[in-house]
Amino acid sequence: MMPPEHRFDLLLRRRLQRAEVPPPPAVWEGVERQLRRRRRRRTVLWCVVGLLLMGGGWLGQRAGLFYPAPSPSASENAVQPFPVLPPPSPRFADEKEEGQPAVSSSLPTGAILSRKSTLTATPAARTSPVEASDLLALFAPPAADVSALPLPSTEPLPTLPGPSSMPVLQAHREPQLSLTAQKPPKGSAKNTRKCYRFGEKGSTWLIHAYAGPSKALARWRNLDVEMDSYAAARRRTEAPEGAFNAGVRLSCFPHPNIAVRTGLQYDQWIERFEYTNPDFIRYHVVITQKLINGQWVSVADTVGVEYGAEYLRVYNRFGLLNIPVQIGLEWRKGAVGISVNAEASVNLLFHKRGTILDADGKPTAFTPGAGGRVVYRTRTGLSIGGSVQGFYHLAPRTRLFAEPYFHSVLRPITLPDYPIEQRQCIAGLRIGISQILGQ
């Protein structure tokens, strides 16, 4: 037979699982408001992403990232008012000498023209006589190389027998062609102007200033198995709240693509400590001095008792100072570039203020000098990390940059006698400006 407590549970389960209670109308309003806000946030996010992509595309276009690298001949063309055409094909009669009108030349021979030259058609081409070789040339595969072609001949090629009214198609030389030079990629001149020439004057020095959001990632290891419930209680009572970084840095480029950097970085992170004691009892005691048998005696009298929950919220703050040494490789193209850096730094956890749960289950301050438990080290030793920097030259000597970074403190930031070992990693984004020093 089923024990009575199981029957009790079963009956309760049956009754309660069927239960329905209409919720207050404010709940749906709240749900709807939150969903609307999320939709709006998503729309804004997509707009920001779209704008960033457009902005990136625009900057890339200005920097000439979407064009192939200019060849020497192309760069020559860019500075000349008219493009220099390769010698004409020998299969084409010299139109000037023959006194023929201008001819359309959207020909396969376009391949032998400079990349930055275009040919435009004129209607007169339709009335010109066609020569056999010219027709052949129209459908022939494009010549591979101008230099491979024979030198121009002044002799007219034989004409194709046919009706006298058939137009003669002739190629013509440069002066008769209506050619327009294609504009060089917009911004390429500017990019050349904007990009500082590294390595021209020996070592180059840069100074950077930056700030940005970051995230502190803590890894905990329980050194004492008996402290499992304490570790779980600490996890329950602490939650990350926010973090940021700021710093200044000096870079030296002994080689145009290699940088050595050092400086000072400050990382601050905040944790929220929340503690609730549901069995909180407060006694109100009045102590009075009474004269008993000729002697003053302190008499305690409990005048009231409060039962309730004790709630405590503290924002714990940690400040880590880093002195990094970085080695970076940098690549530039026009006004933009990227650098990849590896770093090692010396750290000082010089600022720590707040409250955590102590092993006895009660909140205790860990702020140095506050009389609580000393939990964290000050000299936390070395950390290693890396970063990737993308930058854009606003001017030849001024850059804007964004640099995601990560660094991990090698030693635990907690003291060795503390039962839970805490290791700290920090990831974030440095957004800042760089200035190239010197003349």
Place this chain on the structure above:
Amino acid sequence: MNEEALIRGCLRGSARCQRLLYERYAGKMYAVCLRYARTPSDAADILQEGFIKVFTKLDQFQFQGSFEGWVRRIIINTALRTYQRQRFEYESSGWERLPEAPMEPDIINHLSEAELLRLVSRLPEGYRMVFNLVAIEGHSHAEVAEMLGIQESTSRSQLTKARRWLCEQLQRLYPDVAVSIE
């Protein structure tokens, strides 16, 4: 509109379908929240947070098994997270032996669902969570211990205490009906 069409409508972002889906399950889920929360206002907060999660994570529902069960799981997890955020308790380790309380289970039939809910929601914090998860949802003590971050023995003792507490309350309500505690 059937359940699947409603879910697909919600996935398309239809506000009407979201409203209909909410109306279909809000009553049952609010009753669940009332069992776990300390106050009706806390229950309303849990319900709101839970339904936002339901709508934002709806694409993870595989159309296998009961949708109501899926929603219920989300609501219970939200309630547990809220409870874990708010609570701190001093756990006593070890198995605490309590006298078993023989009782007349049919006493439950004398109470309405609203009264039962009120009774369960008045259970002390730790007891309430364990009682709901073990006695009502049917989880094992091992599962509950993992969910709440407590020891299995604590879960057992809290269930016993919860039953005992409920019996005492029922006896107070219906002294004439046989709820015998020896």
